[in-house]
Every structure is written in C-alpha cells, then in structure tokens.
Amino acid sequence: MAYEVxxxxxxxxxxxxxxxxxxxxxxxxxxxxxxxxxxGIGAYVGAMLTKAGWPLLIALLPAAGxxxxxxxxxxxxxxxxxxxxxAITTMGIAFLFVGFVRKQEWLGGEIGIxxxxxxxxxxxxxLVVALACAGLFAxxxxxxxxxxxxxxxxxxxxxxxxxxxxxxxxxxxxxxxFVIGTAxxxxxxxxYAHHVRYIGPDSFGFVESVTVLAMVIxxxxxxxxxxALAAAVLSVLPxxxxxxxxxxxxxxxxxxxxxxxxxxxGIAGALQSFRRRLR
Amino acid sequence: MLALDxxxxxxxxxxxxxxxxxxxxxxxxxxxxxxxxHAxxxxxxxxxxxxxxxxxxxxxxxxxxxxxSVGLLxxxxxxxxxxxxxxxxxxxxxxxxxGLFIAFEEVFRLVFGSYGLSFENPPLRTQxxxxxxxxxxxxxxxxxxxxxxxxxxxxxxxxxxxxxIAWKATVTDSQIAxxxxxxxxxxxYLNFFIGSALAAAAGVMVALLTNLVEPTMGAVASYKALAIxxxxxxxxxxxxxxxxxxxxxxESFGTVYVGHILDRDALAFAFLVIALMIRPQGLFKAG
Amino acid sequence: MLxxxxxxxxxxxxxxxxxxxxxxxxxxxxxxxxxxNGAGKTTLMRVISGLVRPTSGSILLNGQDVTGWxxxxxxxxxxxxxxxxxxxxxxxxxxxxxxxxxxSRRMGSPWQAMTTVDRNAELQRGRELxxxxxxxxxxxxxxxxxxxGYLKCLELARALALEPELxxxxxxxxxxxxxxxxQMADRIASLVTESRSIILIEHNLREVIRICPKLFVQDxxxxxxxxxxxxxxxxxxxxxxxxxxxxx
Ligand SMILES: Nc1ncnc2c1ncn2[C@@H]1O[C@H](COP(=O)(O)OP(=O)(O)O)[C@@H](O)[C@H]1O
Ligand SMILES: [Mg+2]
Numbered sequence: 001m002a003y004e005v006x007x008x009x010x011x012x013x014x015x016x017x018x019x020x021x022x023x024x025x026x027x028x029x030x031x032x033x034x035x036x037x038x039x040g041i042g043a044y045v046g047a048m049l050t051k052a053g054w055p056l057l058i059a060l061l062p063a064a065g066x067x068x069x070x071x072x073x074x075x076x077x078x079x080x081x082x083x084x085x086x087a088i089t090t091m092g093i094a095f096l097f098v099g100f101v102r103k104q105e106w107l108g109g110e111i112g113i114x115x116x117x118x119x120x121x122x123x124x125x126x127l128v129v130a131l132a133c134a135g136l137f138a139x140x141x142x143x144x145x146x147x148x149x150x151x152x153x154x155x156x157x158x159x160x161x162x163x164x165x166x167x168x169x170x171x172x173x174x175x176x177x178f179v180i181g182t183a184x185x186x187x188x189x190x191x192y193a194h195h196v197r198y199i200g201p202d203s204f205g206f207v208e209s210v211t212v213l214a215m216v217i218x219x220x221x222x223x224x225x226x227x228a229l230a231a232a233v234l235s236v237l238p239x240x241x242x243x244x245x246x247x248x249x250x251x252x253x254x255x256x257x258x259x260x261x262x263x264x265x266g267i268a269g270a271l272q273s274f275r276r277r278l279r
Numbered sequence: 280m281l282a283l284d285x286x287x288x289x290x291x292x293x294x295x296x297x298x299x300x301x302x303x304x305x306x307x308x309x310x311x312x313x314x315x316x317h318a319x320x321x322x323x324x325x326x327x328x329x330x331x332x333x334x335x336x337x338x339x340x341x342x343x344x345x346x347x348s349v350g351l352l353x354x355x356x357x358x359x360x361x362x363x364x365x366x367x368x369x370x371x372x373x374x375x376x377x378g379l380f381i382a383f384e385e386v387f388r389l390v391f392g393s394y395g396l397s398f399e400n401p402p403l404r405t406q407x408x409x410x411x412x413x414x415x416x417x418x419x420x421x422x423x424x425x426x427x428x429x430x431x432x433x434x435x436x437x438x439x440x441x442x443x444i445a446w447k448a449t450v451t452d453s454q455i456a457x458x459x460x461x462x463x464x465x466x467x468y469l470n471f472f473i474g475s476a477l478a479a480a481a482g483v484m485v486a487l488l489t490n491l492v493e494p495t496m497g498a499v500a501s502y503k504a505l506a507i508x509x510x511x512x513x514x515x516x517x518x519x520x521x522x523x524x525x526x527x528x529x530e531s532f533g534t535v536y537v538g539h540i541l542d543r544d545a546l547a548f549a550f551l552v553i554a555l556m557i558r559p560q561g562l563f564k565a566g
Numbered sequence: 567m568l569x570x571x572x573x574x575x576x577x578x579x580x581x582x583x584x585x586x587x588x589x590x591x592x593x594x595x596x597x598x599x600x601x602x603n604g605a606g607k608t609t610l611m612r613v614i615s616g617l618v619r620p621t622s623g624s625i626l627l628n629g630q631d632v633t634g635w636x637x638x639x640x641x642x643x644x645x646x647x648x649x650x651x652x653x654x655x656x657x658x659x660x661x662x663x664x665x666x667x668x669x670s671r672r673m674g675s676p677w678q679a680m681t682t683v684d685r686n687a688e689l690q691r692g693r694e695l696x697x698x699x700x701x702x703x704x705x706x707x708x709x710x711x712x713x714x715g716y717l718k719c720l721e722l723a724r725a726l727a728l729e730p731e732l733x734x735x736x737x738x739x740x741x742x743x744x745x746x747x748x749q750m751a752d753r754i755a756s757l758v759t760e761s762r763s764i765i766l767i768e769h770n771l772r773e774v775i776r777i778c779p780k781l782f783v784q785d786x787x788x789x790x791x792x793x794x795x796x797x798x799x800x801x802x803x804x805x806x807x808x809x810x811x812x813x814x
Contacts, residue, residue: 031370077552077556080556081555081556082559084313084369084509084513085559085560087313088505088506088555089552089555091505091548092506092548092549092552092555095502095544095547096541096548096549096552098545099541099542099545099546099548100541102542103540103542143683144680147679147681147682148673148678148680148682148683148685149673149680151666151669151685152670154657154658155655155658155666158657159653159656161653162653162654163638164638164641165615165641165649166641166663166667167638167642167670167674168638168666168670169639169642169676172676173676206498206502210377213374214374214377214378217371217374218374221368221370246389249381249384249385250381250382250386250389252378252381253379253380253381253382256374256377257375257378257379259378260372260378261363261375264368264371
C-alpha cells in the first residue's frame with residue numbers, strides 16, 4: 001500500500017510538472033530546456049517555509065508566486081531570443097540557478113536541505129493534495145487551450161511574426177504563458193520537496209529539465225491528456241524496471257529514442273493515426 | 280604569473296571545447312539539429328584512445344583508430360536516427376538525440392564498467408618550462424597543437440578542395456547546391472564523419488589531460504557544447520571557435536575570482552546569457 | 567490627417583532603402599505607390615507598419631506619434647497590412663486565420679482573452695469576410711491546400727478583419743492573371759470608404775492607374791513625385807525612372 005501511494009504521488013507531481021511546461025512549450029511554442037529551475041525554486045521556497053513552521057498548503061502559494069515571478073523575468077528575456085537560442089538561454093538560466101544554490105550557505109549549499117517536515121496529513125494526505133493540484137492545473141490548462149488566449153498561443157506557436165501582424169500582443173501572451181507555466185512548476189517542486197523530504201542542487205539539473213521536456217514531446221506537443229499520460233508513465237517507468245535494475249536507464253533512453261523515431265508526433269499523434277485507421 | 284597561467288588554462292580548455300563544438304556546429308549548420316548524442320561520441324573516443332594505447336602502446340595509432348571508428352559511427356547515427364526525422368520539428372530530433380545519449384552512456388557503463396579506465400603508462404605527463412616559471416605539460420601543448428593542426432587542415436579542405444567547396448556551398452544553401460549537381464547526401468555523411476571524428480579526438484585529448492575516462496564524461500560536453508555553438512551564432516565555424524576560447528577563458532578566470540558565488544558551469548552560462556541578451560543572434564552570423 | 571510620414575529615412579548597413587520620404591494620407595483616400603524594383607516601396611510600408619524602425623523621421627497615425635510602437639499595437643489602433651509574400655498561419659484553417667484577426671482588437675488584453683471561450687462570433691465574421699473576398703468555399707481548408715490566388719485573398723480578408731482605418735497592401739496583384747488582377751483591383755477600390763483609406767503598392771501599372779486617384783512615386787529610396795494620377799504619369803522624371811533613361 002505504502003509503495004503504491006509513493007508511486008502515485010510521484011506520478012501526480014510529475015504530471016503537474018509536465019503540464020506546466022506544456023503551457024510554455026506545448027501551447028505557446030517556446031522551448032525551454034531549463035524548466036527544472038522553476039521546479040527547484042518551488043522546492044526550495046516550500047522547504048524553507050515549512051521548515052520555518054508554515055503549513056505546506058499555505059507554503060504552496062509563495063512557492064508558486066516566487067517561481068512565477070522569476071518566470072516572468074525569464075519570460076522577459078525570452079522576448080529577446082528565439083527558437084534554439086531561447087532553448088539554450090533557458091538552459092543557461094537553469095545552470096545559473098543550480099550554480100547559485102550550490103554556493104549559498106543558507107540554502108544548504110552543496111549538501112542541500114534535509115529534514116523537510118512531513119506533510120501534516122500523512123502520505124495519503126500528500127497524495128490527495130498532489131492529485132488535486134495536478135487535476136486542478138489540468139483543468140485550468142484545458143480551459144486555457146479552449147479560451148481565446150489558447151487561440152492566441154496557437155498563433156504564436158505557429159508563426160509569431162504573423163501573429164503580430166494580426167494584432168496579437170505577442171510579448172504579453174508569452175509572458176502569461178511563462179508565468180502560468182513556471183508557477184505550476186513551483187507548486188510541483190514544493191510538493192516534490194515534501195514527497196522526498198530532501199532536496200539538493202543536483203535534484204534540479206539539466207537531466208531533470210530534459211526529462212520533463214521529453215515528457216511533453218513524447219506526449220505530443222500541446223495535448224493536455226497525452227502529456228499527462230506520458231508524464232505518468234515515464235515518471236514511474238524507471239521504478240517499474242527495478243527488476244532489470246542495471247538496464248533500466250538504457251531501456252529508458254532507447255524507449256525515448258524509439259518513440260521519437262517511430263512516432264514523431266508522440267502518443268497523441270500515434271493515437272490519432274490509429275483512430276484514423278479504425279475508421 | 281597567475282593571470283598568464285589562467286589564460287593558458289583557459290586556452291587549453293577552449294581548444295577542447297572547440298574540437299567538440301565544431302562537429303556540432305557543422306551538423307547544426309547543415310541539418311538544424313541540436314545533436315546532443317555528439318557528446319557520447321566524445322566519450323567513446325576517449326575510451327577507444329585509452330584502450331588502444333594500452334593494448335598497442337602507440338598513442339598516435341590510438342588517436343587514428345578513435346577518430347576513424349567514431350567518425351563511421353557518426354555516419355551510422357545520421358543514417359539510422361536523424362535522416363528519417365529531417366521533415367519533423369527539430370524538437371523531435373533533439374529529444375531522440377537525448378534518448379540516444381542516455382542509452383550510449385548506459386552502454387559505456389555496462390561495457391566498460393562504472394569506475395572508468397586510465398592509461399597504464401600515462402603519456403606526455405612531463406612539464407615544459409615556457410620561461411619565467413610558466414610550466415605546461417606536454418599533454419596540454421599537444422592539445423593546443425592538435426587543435427591548431429586539425430583546424431588548419433579543415434580550413435584548407437574547405438577552401439581548396441572540390442569536396443570542401445561543395446560542402447561549404449551545401450551548408451550555405453543546400454537547395455542551390457543540389458541544383459549545381461552537388462550530392463547533398465554525401466556531404467551530410469562527410470559532415471557527420473568529420474564532426475564525429477573531431478569529437479573523438481577531443482575525447483582522447485581529455486583522457487590525456489585527466490588520465491581518466493568514465494561513462495559520464497560526456498555530460499558536461501553535452502550541454503556546454505550546445506551553449507558554445509549558440510553563443511557562436513549557430514552554424515558559424517568562426518563564431519564557434521571564438522566562443523569556445525571565450526568560454527574556456529571565462530571559466531578559468533571566473534572560478535578563481537568569482538568561484539565563491541557561482542560554480543564553473545554557472546559562470547559559463549552567465550556569460551552566455553549576458554552575451555545573448557546583448558546579441559540575440561550570437562556573436563557571429565551563421566555561414 | 568490619418569497618416570503622416572515625416573522625413574523618414576531607413577538604412578540597412580550601407581544601403582539607404584528609404585531616403586527622407588514624407589507622405590500624407592487623408593481619410594477615404596486610395597493612394598498608389600509606384601517605383602521600379604528596389605525603389606524602397608516595401609521598406610516604406612514596413613516602416614509605416616512597424617516591421618522596421620526608421621533611422622530617422624517620424625510616423626503619426628491619427629495625430630498620435632506611433633514611431634516607437636510595436637506592429638501589433640499599431641494594428642490594434644487602426645492599421646492593417648497585407649504583405650507581398652503571403653504569410654498564412656499554416657496550422658489554422660482559412661476561417662480561423664481570419665477569426666483570429668477579427669478578435670484581436672477586442673482581445674488585446676490578456677485578461678479579456680483568458681475569460682473568453684466562445685469564438686463563434688469571430689468565426690462567423692471570418693466566414694463573411696471570406697465570402698466578401700470570394701473564397702468562402704475554402705473556409706475550412708488549410709492554407710497548404712489552396713492556390714496562391716486564394717492566399718492573396720486571405721491576406722486581404724485578414725486585413726479587413728482588423729477593422730482598420732488604413733490598409734497597406736503590398737503587391738496584392740502579383741502572381742494573378744489579368745482577369746484575376748482586374749477583379750482584385752476592383753475589389754480593392756470598393757473597400758475604400760469615408761472612414762477607410764488604402765495605400766496600394768503595385769507593379770501592375772495598368773490597374774494602379776485605373777483605380778488610384780493619386781500616385782506617390784519613389785526611385786532608389788528617394789521621392790520623385792506625388793499628386794493626381796494623370797499629372798504624375800505625365801511627369802517626364804517619372805517616365806524616365808520607370809522606362810529607363812532615354813525613353814522620354
Ligand atoms: N532587411 C533588409 N536588409 C538589407 N537590405 C534591405 C532589406 N530590405 C530591403 N533592403 C534593400 O533596400 C532596397 C529597397 O528594397 P525594397 O523596399 O524591397 O524595394 P521594393 O519593394 O521597392 O522593390 C533594396 O536595395 C533592398 O536590397
Ligand atoms: Mg517590394
């Protein structure tokens with residue numbers, strides 16, 4: 001039972017994390033190779049606050065707020081660079097975050113923060129909170145996609161110069177995507193910190209950023225359900241592969257490669273063509 | 280003296296970055312793919328270099344074997360992994376490449392063990408006095424020398440030979456090139472061969488400097504090389520060279536003077552981010 | 567005065583694409599801009615719309631100085647343009663392409679955009695505009711599936727969707743056959759109203775002369791002439807620039 005609870009909590013947190021990147025990369029077309037930084041910011045803010053005595057549920061708000069605020073500034077930077085330049089700039093931001101944290105005594109430096117308090121309502125309680133957050137965020141993004149803002153995001157992802165000519169306020173739309181997406185990552189990070197109860201600079205590195213981007217792309221860019229599914233499966237895949245421990249990462253890597261190689265539009269694309277074939 | 284020492288250190292590091300990043304630039308210039316798995320070829324080059332040297336006792340032979348075999352592997356990767364994805368969004372190739380990189384690292388760990396390999400008789404460890412107490416090891420001199428030699432050969436190839444000219448034309452505009460009867464596919468093979476061979480050479484050089492090859496030694500190369508080619512203007516060979524040396528120097532000075540605030544990687548990326556905010560297209564225009 | 571371009575110069579590196587040009591457009595006018603290839607017509611249009619920044623000079627729209635404004639802001643305050651090279655949104659149907667433009671003025675604020683889900687009104691309006699430009703049958707097709715002539719019409723429909731006071735058209739007739747061009751020219755002329763002006767950049771002199779009461783002529787970035795069409799066409803300097811030296 002306890003094992004299943006841990007597994008499900010991991011899934012829910014990763015689904016939230018992946019959906020948050022999906023707003024930026026999937027909806028708005030702005031590729032980020034540094035999303036783990038915002039996950040990390042949320043984790044550090046959440047951990048520091050609960051260690052100072054705040055209840056987790058309240059600490060989630062500043063975790064979202066501060067991640068979103070920094071996301072806003074990164075969004076401002078994203079207005080200057082595009083495409084692959086943007087992807088690498090965001091990657092740079094993530095390295096700056098990790099490099100900065102490493103040297104901060106008050107954030108635990110290299111060693112990180114341990115002894116993060118357990119959630120007051122136990123493991124099951126944390127699972128419920130994580131599921132609620134992921135579910136709520138999924139609902140928000142489904143709504144967002146259907147709203148006019150989602151329509152605007154589509155146009156920016158398609159061709160931002162043309163979107164501007166059609167009167168779309170591209171910078172503001174992009175900033176909103178960044179703020180919503182990074183705030184979501186902040187919540188996911190705070191939950192993660194209280195799930196594993198130890199965080200350090202290495203928990204939020206390049207690999208984590210790449211992993212979450214892989215979830216979005218493997219799901220199928222933009223599709224909320226497919227991205228959630230991909231995140232749920234990929235997040236626990238290494239755990240399921242425990243029995244072939246030594247080969248689990250090899251299989252993971254090959255799987256990521258194979259999905260892209262044989263179904264470039266991800267799970268969403270594969271399902272779509274499957275449905276078309278049934279008809 | 281410290282400043283000169285650091286400068287030298289930065290140049291050595293920059294030369295290695297240049298060898299790795301150059302292949303990545305060539306591939307990006309032609310196919311617009313961020314080829315992360317390139318870093319795995321760098322690691323493999325290191326392994327082959329150490330193993331062949333230990334078996335035969337000849338470093339030059341090891342270098343050649345590493346460059347040729349890894350170059351061929353580069354072609355295989357292009358053929359099997361990227362060619363079918365050229366019509367897709369570049370993101371697809373990027374993620375595929377990352378999957379491949381993870382898989383390669385695991386293969387290295389499973390095949391060569393997780394603790395790494397060293398030279399039985401580490402070559403070129405002796406120091407040379409450059410005058411004024413400035414010491415440099417033979418291996419570092421070799422790295423700088425190799426980088427210069429390889430780059431000069433490349434420059435010569437690309438301006439003086441038919442193949443080189445065809446290659447440059449293809450990088451600049453593949454459609455026009457193909458209308459002139461250039462075989463684009465051959466140029467791509469050549470590109471992957473040369474780029475991968477350069478990465479292998481860099482792997483051997485790093486093995487010489489550190490006397491250690493490990494499965495994860497490509498991790499830093501995987502992201503830093505991306506940063507360098509972006510800083511250089513994505514697809515610009517000259518830009519890549521300048522960016523490599525610049526990042527090498529920023530790192531060597533930075534770790535000494537501001538190392539208490541930011542670590543080595545963060546310094547390199549701080550430089551990258553600031554440079555991109557000032558010049559969003561990188562230091563040089565592609566081409 | 568609807569549009570007032572004053573002493574605008576645009577340089578690209580060493581090339582002066584637009585040299586110290588001034589142009590005034592009133593409400594309800596249809597002005598043709600002509601000049602040989604490379605005269606800087608497209609650059610003039612791009613500087614009016616905000617796609618390039620002038621090296622010097624200023625642009626007033628409705629009396630407001632918009633020189634520093636981004637293009638989308640100018641578009642939301644009454645400007646629209648159809649570019650020489652058509653740029654449809656490839657993942658949008660033609661109707662959606664127009665619908666996006668229909669809503670963009672009202673949805674300028676992200677808050678409004680976030681709280682609006684229903685886009686039927688805009689899609690409906692988009693279809694009407696496609697009907698108006700004569701390509702309603704392709705409303706649900708994607709741009710890759712329709713011919714160039716349709717995309718030219720789509721550009722026009724999208725420009726109209728912005729409910730602009732001033733429309734900039736860059737070579738809308740290029741690539742059309744003679745009959746299509748005449749039809750498109752008539753359509754353009756019919757779009758001018760008391761509250762809507764059009765600047766038409768066009769190589770097809772025949773149609774320009776037929777529908778534009780006033781012409782603005784530039785050559786190598788410089789001003790050549792501006793006035794009533796017959797007078798301009800009678801100007802020997804204009805004939806020389808157009809037909810080459812010695813053609814007078
Ligand atoms: N983005 C640019 N960069 C450099 N030169 C440009 C650019 N755009 C236009 N030019 C140059 O400016 C001149 C005018 O071009 P353009 O405005 O396109 O003329 P037209 O539309 O009248 O044919 C040409 O010499 C062209 O080469
Ligand atoms: Mg033109």
